[in-house]
Amino acid sequence: MTFPLKNASGKTVCGFFAALALTAGGVVEAKSPVKPVDVVVPPPVVVSAIEPWAAVPGATVEWTLTGKDLAEARVIWSEPGISIEPVPTPGMKSGKGIFKVTAPAGAALGVGAFRLATPRGVSNPTLFLIDNLPTAKGSVDHRAPEKAQRVTPPVAIDGQCEVEAIDYYRFHGKARQEFSAEVVAQRLGSSLDAVIRITGPDGRTLAECDDMEGLGSDPRLSVTLPQDGDYTIEVRDARYTGGPSHRYRLRLGAPPLSSAPAPLPPGILVVAETEPNDRIDQANNVAWPAIVRGSFAAAKDRDWLAFDVKKGESLRFTAFTQCFGSPALLYLRLTDAAGQPLVEWSGANPKQEPMSYTFKADGPARLMIEELARRGGKGYDYALQIERAGRDFILNLSENTLNLDANLTAKLNIEVTRRGENGPIRLSVEGQSGWSLSPDVIEKDKTSAEVTINAPPDAKPGPCSIKIVGHGEGERATTAAASTTLAMSRQWPSLRFPPSFLDGLITANVLATPVKQPAALTTESPKPAEPATTPAGKHDAK
Numbered sequence: 001m002t003f004p005l006k007n008a009s010g011k012t013v014c015g016f017f018a019a020l021a022l023t024a025g026g027v028v029e030a031k032s033p034v035k036p037v038d039v040v041v042p043p044p045v046v047v048s049a050i051e052p053w054a055a056v057p058g059a060t061v062e063w064t065l066t067g068k069d070l071a072e073a074r075v076i077w078s079e080p081g082i083s084i085e086p087v088p089t090p091g092m093k094s095g096k097g098i099f100k101v102t103a104p105a106g107a108a109l110g111v112g113a114f115r116l117a118t119p120r121g122v123s124n125p126t127l128f129l130i131d132n133l134p135t136a137k138g139s140v141d142h143r144a145p146e147k148a149q150r151v152t153p154p155v156a157i158d159g160q161c162e163v164e165a166i167d168y169y170r171f172h173g174k175a176r177q178e179f180s181a182e183v184v185a186q187r188l189g190s191s192l193d194a195v196i197r198i199t200g201p202d203g204r205t206l207a208e209c210d211d212m213e214g215l216g217s218d219p220r221l222s223v224t225l226p227q228d229g230d231y232t233i234e235v236r237d238a239r240y241t242g243g244p245s246h247r248y249r250l251r252l253g254a255p256p257l258s259s260a261p262a263p264l265p266p267g268i269l270v271v272a273e274t275e276p277n278d279r280i281d282q283a284n285n286v287a288w289p290a291i292v293r294g295s296f297a298a299a300k301d302r303d304w305l306a307f308d309v310k311k312g313e314s315l316r317f318t319a320f321t322q323c324f325g326s327p328a329l330l331y332l333r334l335t336d337a338a339g340q341p342l343v344e345w346s347g348a349n350p351k352q353e354p355m356s357y358t359f360k361a362d363g364p365a366r367l368m369i370e371e372l373a374r375r376g377g378k379g380y381d382y383a384l385q386i387e388r389a390g391r392d393f394i395l396n397l398s399e400n401t402l403n404l405d406a407n408l409t410a411k412l413n414i415e416v417t418r419r420g421e422n423g424p425i426r427l428s429v430e431g432q433s434g435w436s437l438s439p440d441v442i443e444k445d446k447t448s449a450e451v452t453i454n455a456p457p458d459a460k461p462g463p464c465s466i467k468i469v470g471h472g473e474g475e476r477a478t479t480a481a482a483s484t485t486l487a488m489s490r491q492w493p494s495l496r497f498p499p500s501f502l503d504g505l506i507t508a509n510v511l512a513t514p515v516k517q518p519a520a521l522t523t524e525s526p527k528p529a530e531p532a533t534t535p536a537g538k539h540d541a542k
């Protein structure tokens with residue numbers, strides 16, 4: 001529900017799915033970077049590299065994972081549903097693992113994720129690409145123009161930028177050939193802020209790109225090759241930084257990855273704008289609450305909507321564009337039936353609150369939607385949520401991976417953004433019975449809380465999925481599942497829009513044989529353990 005949300009590095013993150021699935025959908029700034037929780041048991045399983053960094057639809061590939069404690073690791077969850085099976089490899093060190101990866105033929109290209117578990121705990125989510133291109137391994141000695149790695153597009157290359165270095169690739173191109181290149185790095189959680197440049201056979205620059213709108217800091221370029229000959233692609237970091245956290249996947253010669261809008265959750269009325277609707281008298285009728293999906297197929301497109309409102313009613317209009325890869329920014333103008341402006345809104349500032357308005361009279365209203373700079377074309381898509389602007393709140397969690405300690409507990413912080421709802425918020429754990437939080441209420445007016453999650457004494461060992469839900473009090477009480485965009489921003493500080501399918505998902509792990517954690521992990525003075533006999537299901541949201 002927080003969306004967009006500033007993360008610790010000041011970039012914007014967006015929880016599309018969760019934002020749409022719940023009543024909340026506002027633009028909110030986090031109060032402050034969340035203080036790391038001192039006593040959470042760190043995930044023992046960490047994946048630092050995947051080679052190749054992609055699964056291929058309809059094919060099986062073999063991944064080599066590099067990381068920490070990968071012995072006995074198995075994949076407990078993947079999105080989309082991909083088979084990732086360990087290949088027993090006698091003699092392999094625990095820092096490496098081989099996995100056989102099979103993606104369904106129809107899997108959509110884009111970012112996927114998985115989690116590993118070992119008998120010692122579960123990992124954070126790890127990101128990879130679903131990609132239909134074959135992979136060529138990056139050379140380690142191609143950091144000078146004369147050492148450019150020879151490649152044959154269409155192909156993808158997994159590489160890593162080093163400090164103050166440029167990676168060079170060379171391919172043979174034909175005159176009038178349409179050619180595109182893109183780097184997928186930031187979108188997979190890499191620290192690399194990639195820049196790409198293509199030079200022709202004569203050494204002249206044909207195109208250069210640092211950040212492509214809608215792709216965060218990842219670049220993409222498309223050119224028509226002017227002549228037959230050898231072309232050179234350069235990849236570097238915008239600040240010339242580098243190292244193991246600066247990995248990338250370079251896609252050459254294939255159509256760019258789709259920036260199609262993410263699929264929407266069921267249960268919300270989704271309507272598509274229909275042309276012609278460029279004039280106010282052609283407005284599409286919309287019954288709200290709804291999400292309107294639209295696109296600016298050509299420059300200067302303009303979409304008008306019409307809907308009924310009552311005097312005193314407050315509506316909120318939340319725009320979604322760049323969080324799903326669209327380069328568009330929206331400009332909105334709410335008018336009365338005659339076209340007299342009531343309020344205007346521009347998406348130029350990502351930190352801006354969504355547009356909301358309290359109507360002063362009954363009657364039909366109109367909404368004009370434009371691209372901010374009147375741009376258009378393929379991929380200039382948007383979604384616009386229209387809902388009642390009520391009193392509500394947004395919860396955001398510091399953790400999305402909880403390895404429970406010997407007391408069957410783990411700690412986490414909850415940030416609360418109150419949008420007119422200042423009362424107490426009761427907390428519950430959904431997905432498993434008998435789990436609870438202590439304290440289980442965020443007090444009136446409080447905007448943060450440190451809580452302990454408690455598994456019941458008979459909790460089944462192993463990983464499980466849970467959600468944390470907040471319940472307001474009073475007549476028009478709202479309920480909201482907690483977002484985990486803060487946790488994802490901590491794991492991937494450069495990732496501008498964490499995958500929406502991960503938002504709100506928490507994996508908790510109960511050790512088969514709980515082991516007391518070393519005291520050094522806590523900075524607090526020893527306290528009696530929380531009773532493991534917290535009444536089961538006391539606040540189970542059912």
Ligand SMILES: [Ca+2]
Nearest residue numbers: 193194210217
């Ligand atoms: Ca860049």
Ligand SMILES: [Ca+2]
Nearest residue numbers: 277278302303
């Ligand atoms: Ca239109």
